[in-house]
Amino acid sequence: MAVETSKLTIRLPVEDVVFVKRYAKANGLSVTEVIDRYLRRIRLLDSKAPPAALDEITGLLSADMDADAEMRERRSIKYDK
Structure with missing residues (x-):
């Protein structure tokens, strides 16, 4: 059963493009x-x-961040104006 695919064009920093191409080639994969x-x-x-x-x-978050506390603080700022 074939998976339906779609073409997507994205913009990335040059260093990320270079990295992913090098990584793919080194691991015998396509990007x-x-x-x-x-x-x-x-x-x-x-x-x-x-x-x-x-x-x-x-x-997306640092490992030492208390994500729950951060979310509570952001909600407080947003809703307790």
Whole structure:
């Protein structure tokens, strides 16, 4: 069974493009395969991990940040004006 695909054009910093091309070649993959595997991993983590944990794993939050406290503070600022 073939998976339906779609073409996507994205803009990335040059150093990221160089890195992903080098990584793909070194691992015998295409850039599409590298990105596909990364997105599959994120989907899997997203279905199993609380949102703050996923952000920490993907590097969006620093590991030492108290994500719950940060969220409470941001909600307080947003809604207690």
